[in-house]
Amino acid sequence: MSKVTWQLGTVVSIVPETPHVKTFTLRLPNWTPHRAGQHYDLRLTAEGGYQAERSYSIASPPEQTGEIALTVELVDEGEVSGYLFEGVAVGDELEVRGPIGGYFVWRGEPSSPPLLLVGGGSGVVPLMAMLRHRQHLGLRTPATLLLSVRTPEEVIYKTELEAMAKADDSFTLLLDYTRQAPPGWTGYQRRIDAAMLAEVVSRFGESQPQAFVCGPTGMVESVANGLQAAGLAPEMILTERFGPTGA
Amino acid sequence: MGIFTNRGFQPKRPSNPKLPPGQYETTDFPVLTAGPTPRIALTNWEFRLEGLVEAPMKWSWEEFNKLPMQDFNPDIHCVTKWSKFDTHWRGVSVDTLLEHVKLKPEAQYVTEFSYGGYTTNLPLADLLGGKAFVGLQYEGQPLAPEHGGPARLVVPHLYFWKSAKWVQGLRFTAQDEPGFWERGGYSMYGDPWKEQRYRDDDDDQASAGSIRL
Numbered sequence: 001m002s003k004v005t006w007q008l009g010t011v012v013s014i015v016p017e018t019p020h021v022k023t024f025t026l027r028l029p030n031w032t033p034h035r036a037g038q039h040y041d042l043r044l045t046a047e048g049g050y051q052a053e054r055s056y057s058i059a060s061p062p063e064q065t066g067e068i069a070l071t072v073e074l075v076d077e078g079e080v081s082g083y084l085f086e087g088v089a090v091g092d093e094l095e096v097r098g099p100i101g102g103y104f105v106w107r108g109e110p111s112s113p114p115l116l117l118v119g120g121g122s123g124v125v126p127l128m129a130m131l132r133h134r135q136h137l138g139l140r141t142p143a144t145l146l147l148s149v150r151t152p153e154e155v156i157y158k159t160e161l162e163a164m165a166k167a168d169d170s171f172t173l174l175l176d177y178t179r180q181a182p183p184g185w186t187g188y189q190r191r192i193d194a195a196m197l198a199e200v201v202s203r204f205g206e207s208q209p210q211a212f213v214c215g216p217t218g219m220v221e222s223v224a225n226g227l228q229a230a231g232l233a234p235e236m237i238l239t240e241r242f243g244p245t246g247a
Numbered sequence: 248m249g250i251f252t253n254r255g256f257q258p259k260r261p262s263n264p265k266l267p268p269g270q271y272e273t274t275d276f277p278v279l280t281a282g283p284t285p286r287i288a289l290t291n292w293e294f295r296l297e298g299l300v301e302a303p304m305k306w307s308w309e310e311f312n313k314l315p316m317q318d319f320n321p322d323i324h325c326v327t328k329w330s331k332f333d334t335h336w337r338g339v340s341v342d343t344l345l346e347h348v349k350l351k352p353e354a355q356y357v358t359e360f361s362y363g364g365y366t367t368n369l370p371l372a373d374l375l376g377g378k379a380f381v382g383l384q385y386e387g388q389p390l391a392p393e394h395g396g397p398a399r400l401v402v403p404h405l406y407f408w409k410s411a412k413w414v415q416g417l418r419f420t421a422q423d424e425p426g427f428w429e430r431g432g433y434s435m436y437g438d439p440w441k442e443q444r445y446r447d448d449d450d451d452q453a454s455a456g457s458i459r460l
Contacts, residue, residue, distance in 0.1 A: 004432070004447045008251060041444075043269070044253045050262065053269040053328055079259040079271065087255045095251055100445065102431030103281050217277060221393055224283035234283050234363070241279055 004100060005030075006043065008093045012067065017156045020074045021122060022085060023059060025067055026094060033062040036129040037105035037212065037240075040068060040098030044080055054080045057125040057214075057240075058099065059157075061132035068096075071156060073122040104212065104240045106130040108137050113210045113236075115143035116200065118192070118223050120215025124156050126240060127212060131171070135164060144172040144209075146200055148192050148219065150179040174200065192219065197226035208232060214240040265322055267439035270330040276394060277329055281427070284392045285363035285413050292397060294381070295416030296344060299354035304347045305416070308397070312383070314339045319380055321403030323410075324439040336401060338382035341374040341417075354419035358426060359400050359411035366426035367409050368435065369402065371419065378404060381414060406437040406444070 009026030016022050036058075043053045060069035075081045088094065104126060106115065115134070117127040124147050134143060149155050155175060165173040176188035176196070188196060201209070211232060213223045220241045227237050266272060295305040306314070319336045350371075357374055360366050373379065379402040382390055390396035395412025402409045408428050429435055434443040436450075443449055 004445050044256045045251055046256045046258055047252050050258045051269060052258070052271065055327060077259065082259070083253065083256050087253070092254075093251070094253070100432070103428075217393070221284060228283055234285075237283050239280060239282055241277070 004097050006095050006097045009096050011088060011090050011092050011094060014090060017071060018154050021071060021156050023069050023071045024084065024088070025069045026096065027067045031066045032099065034058055034099030035105040035107060036061060036133040037126045038099040038101040040070060040096045041100060042070070042080065043095045044083055045095065052079050057129070059125050059128050061129055061136050063133070063136040071122065071125045104238050106133065106212065108133050108139060110139060112141050114141060114204050114207055116204065116209035116211040117143065117145040118211065118213045119145065119147045120219040121149055121154065122156060123215030126214055128157050130212065131164065140170040142170050142204070144174060144200060144203065146174045146176060146192065148176040148178060152177065152182045192223055194226040194229050197223065198230040201227065201230040201232065208236050211237045213237065217241045265332055266330055267324055268442045270324055270328055270439065273329040273331055276331060277325065279325065279327055280412065282363065286392060287362050287397060287413060289397060294398065296348045297416060298419035299351040299421060300419055301349040301351065311339070315343055317380070319401065321401065323403050323407050326406040326408055326433065326437070326444050335386050336382040337384040338380040338401070340377060341379045342377060350419055353421040356420045356423045358418040358420060358424055360415055360418060361411045362413040362415050365411055365413070367411050368424055368426045368429055369405065369409050370423070373402060373405065378402065406439055408433065409437050
């Protein structure tokens with residue numbers, strides 16, 4: 001049993017993922033295995049005692065022992081993300097506690113139903129932890145990631161996702177560009193809608209996939225409704241929403 | 248842990264005494280739900296009081312809307328760190344509802360239960376004395392489904408997951424029975440001012456042992 005107490009992690013790497021997204025990898029003195037989809041709370045403390053806290057999804061799989069990767073999107077006026085982007089360097093310490101969250105998780109049991117992952121923007125982060133976990137386990141549970149972004153430069157983990165799709169024919173990567181697609185793009189280029197979801201669900205044939213949906217509130221709301229319209233039972237749809245708020 | 252500070256970190260926003268520790272103010276109304284939003288037809292809607300009561304009570308939508316309503320303007324605090332000040336609700340005080348049942352003396356706790364299967368627990372005392380209401384309107388409009396409409400329990404002095412969306416009724420119990428998030432390791436009580444986010448933050452956690460999240 002682990003207690004969810006604050007600990008000081010050391011930043012061991014900072015990797016830019018997109019112009020507004022970076023992954024911070026922290027080595028933790030009291031690391032415990034997490035489940036794919038869980039998050040950590042991160043707390044900043046100013047001289048004088050003022051504290052600000054945010055929750056960040058874990059991008060790394062539990063197989064990456066002793067450390068956690070937190071992928072953070074820079075938010076306008078973001079008090080915490082702004083400091084992380086500008087004030088934090090490799091070697092610095094950051095206070096975190098976790099892993100937290102028992103619902104939006106994928107345990108990677110061999111008997112799990114097929115996976116339908118639907119992400120909007122940085123909503124891909126907990127879904128990536130699931131895909132990395134699946135890859136480490138060597139599972140061939142059919143999995144599809146439908147990832148909606150505005151422009152090609154906003155695809156987080158693009159190289160890794162494309163490599164994963166190339167190496168594993170039980171994994172399907174469906175990118176959807178809502179504002180600007182790469183030249184010659186023949187895939188989806190509109191906001192995720194009911195017709196798109198019906199098409200994606202139909203790829204699973206008779207088997208009901210377990211859906212994980214993560215992104216901004218409006219997107220998650222419409223995807224959860226669309227998946228039900230496409231025939232998924234409500235209990236097969238798990239959601240995690242990001243409010244459109246400063247973070 | 249000793250006093251740790253993040254070098255160069257400065258508050259970007261003026262401090263606000265209305266803001267509990269670790270929270271930030273938002274003017275949006277974010278949504279946090281574990282699954283799809285249930286759609287509840289008003290013709291089938293009902294609200295029930297059950298459990299440790301002499302006789303259970305239930306109202307249809309029409310009956311419920313005839314109960315005396317009040318305006319409430321609470322500040323609300325979500326465990327995901329946002330707080331929203333001076334929200335405008337209209338609804339029925341839990342005190343008003345309880346005038347219609349006689350509680351058994353052993354009723355000390357309440358499980359709020361919802362369409363869609365959500366539950367959350369809290370002490371009975373936290374619903375009494377004007378501290379809680381069933382909200383039917385938000386900012387002058389019928390409460391939207393994603394925010395818990397047609398009706399949501401609102402208990403603003405606790406973290407907002409204690410305010411069950413799509414509420415279907417209250418079950419009175421003798422023991423504090425953990426609800427949906429509470430079984431997943433969240434606080435049994437959820438006082439934002441004590442920052443009781445998780446079970447390990449509860450006052451009694453030393454004796455209760457820790458729960459793995």
